[in-house]
Amino acid sequence: MGQPILELRNIFKAFPGVTALDNVDFDVLGGEVHVLLGENGAGKSTLIKIIAGTEKKDNGDFIFEQKAVEKHTPFLMREMGISVIHQELSLVRLMDVKSNLFLGRDLKKKNWLLSKFGIRDDAGMVNHCKQVFSELGINLDPNKSVMELTLSQMQLVEIAKAVAFDSKVILMDEPTSSLGPEEKDQLFRVIERLKRRKIGIVFVSHILEDCMAIGNKISVLRDGQLVASIDANDAEIDTLIKLMTGRTFQERYPKISGIIGETILEVRNFNKEGVFENINFSIKKGEIIGFAGLVGARRTDLLRAVFGLEEINTGKIFINSKEVKLTKPRDAIRLGLTFLTEDRKNQGIFPLLTVLENLLICRFNFRNKSENLRLTNKFGYINISNAYKISDEYVQKFGVKVSSLADKISQLSGGNQQKVLLARGISTHASVLILDEPTKGVDAGGKVEIYRIIEDLAKTGVAIIVISSELPEVAAICTRIIVMNDGRITGELPREQADPETLMRYATS
């Protein structure tokens, strides 16, 4: 496929305590999707950031279109033709789609005088925007406000923005991690068009099926080292896992189940105007139920409301057959519920706090009288050595890759942050766990470990509610599946009957 657009040679990058990249070579060819694989903390995002100029390499050569590049700033990289689609999208929410597409380079009026005064050419921008969209097969109104878009639509706008910038290389860090099947297809169709335009794409994902489906070449990182670079056609999932982890897994999606007891949580007649209506469901101790549905089915809204994060118009909650007052998260946690958000960056982590504090923050606020290691005295004075002991246990249990518990959580890789949040969720010994995309960004091995932890909890009678856009995950770990469409429950089936076709039928009915 000709000359590489981008060549990296011997890239080395160390953070205090870890070598993130150890003499890595990496090429990007035009019209090719180069997949980057690796366990959590292997160095994938670091490599992406170095290419994008947001992180500085310690050593190594950076060659763009046969020319060595010395200066690396995000601005210069973008000018050169490198764009990033971050997982945490960076559109300006209060502006409309077209303004985001041209952010910082608004088209000026053609008229000489008007252009001198910097008058925007709105019509011209709409036209240009429509043109880019039609080339990419994106169906969106340029005048719509970004706030009204779904996550996947925002992602498409970001890609269109990169194209409008004439980017030659587009980097995508975990773009598929919370997309439903249809949105994923849409994204892949757009990527195919990018390939035809000879744009080079770097694609990071933990969903191996996606990597196989869209990739041309697959490179695998392990502990900062490049362990293989192979043609996607020759790759097999088992080999890739072996390369990534050095281990093999018997089953990536083991069927798990708990020990079923009495009904613990019952949700009756939940209504929120324009969001969901007439919702009734219940869960028994030890049960693991999954909420399936297309994106926009309002699963997250519903479970946020159950946890007291959103107001409802009508509805009652019963715990152990007693009606309870639950209007805010504090009530919910006191009643034994816990909630893991899918929006890690905005609603999950405290970026400026340490790993330890992020992990124990709920435990700090909700003291458990029966705990054997006292975390605080009754004045809220923290026992630091016990705090270390307790958080260390969780870090071991979840296999979080961290050099010190006193590191800021923002220094962890995405998947490792996710594990810390999960640990926070179970740290209060809740009896009902609500997990929204629990394995978002977690690698294949880490997922299996998390399934095992969920199984252990279910075996002790903890009730678990899972939302997941990964169908094999839902089908494997949930004993019962509730399907939603457009704010209504449209079906409920045991795991045995939950094949993709049936789920899809209910999800669209």
Add this chain to the structure above:
Amino acid sequence: MNENNQRFMKSSHLISSIFSKYGLIFALVVLIIFLSITAENFLTLSNIMNVLLQASNIGIMAAGLTLVIICAEIDLSVASIQSMGAVVVALLLKDYNAPIFLAVLASLGVGILLGAFSGLFVGLFAIPAFILTLAMDSLARGGALILTGEQSIFGLPEPFSFLGQGYIGPVPVAAIVMGLVFLIAHLILSRTVLGTNIYAVGGNKEAARVAGINVFAVQLFVLTFSGFCAALAGTVMASRLMAAQAIMGMFDLMDVIAAVVIGGTSLLGGEGRIIGTVIGTLIIACIRNGLNLLGIAADWQLLAVGAIIILAVLLDYVGKKRQS
């Protein structure tokens, strides 16, 4: 990187975190050296104690404000609550012959009430603290003016002077009070759940809500604590001057905010430490004292303070930059 978060750090991290504060300490040292060369009386024990005495009310207010700013709020009413505190204690002593102990308690109570009032509105109705405490600034100042009938209050009972004029050994009592307030604020921030919650709410309010932190209680606490500190500062000041006046300390707000911000607390919230505020307070106090010793007029002092604040922050920035 970790410069602002000393909590839960192992010693190796601690050293690097202190090292990154190097810029700030460096600024203080340079300032002290400069002043001891140019002003011959600067580096004497009595003058140093004098600096601490003069710093006391700024430092006490800065301790309270540090918590507020870490929580990503602001309190613009501290200087006026300070006057209110001074006026209340003076009036009770002078006009009502109240016992000193009760008068001081009442003054602190007024500070707590005013702070809690701001906190209530900010926490319950999500009114920006900027607007609310700006209004409180006006309310408290106006209230103090009305209470005093715009007159100064003199002739307070002699024993009351202990707080602001007394010494224990060579150390002024007021400086000891300031030290205690710093210590309490430090312990709250670094060792308690409340402190962790303050950082958490300041760093990511939405995540704090999801994690079940009582965001309202945290906001209420920081503003109440700030009101308490301001009234305490006012009591100390009244005792030092043995007088109270509604317009005293009119320009202290600037010094207090400067002390906190020079100390490395981020105005965006979520980051900051009391030790930084201590150094910030000392820098401000040294500047004020040094300029007085050098006989520089008040108008030029204002100019100089502005310039030196910029310089100090710049040095801190350079220090941090080299760190990372």
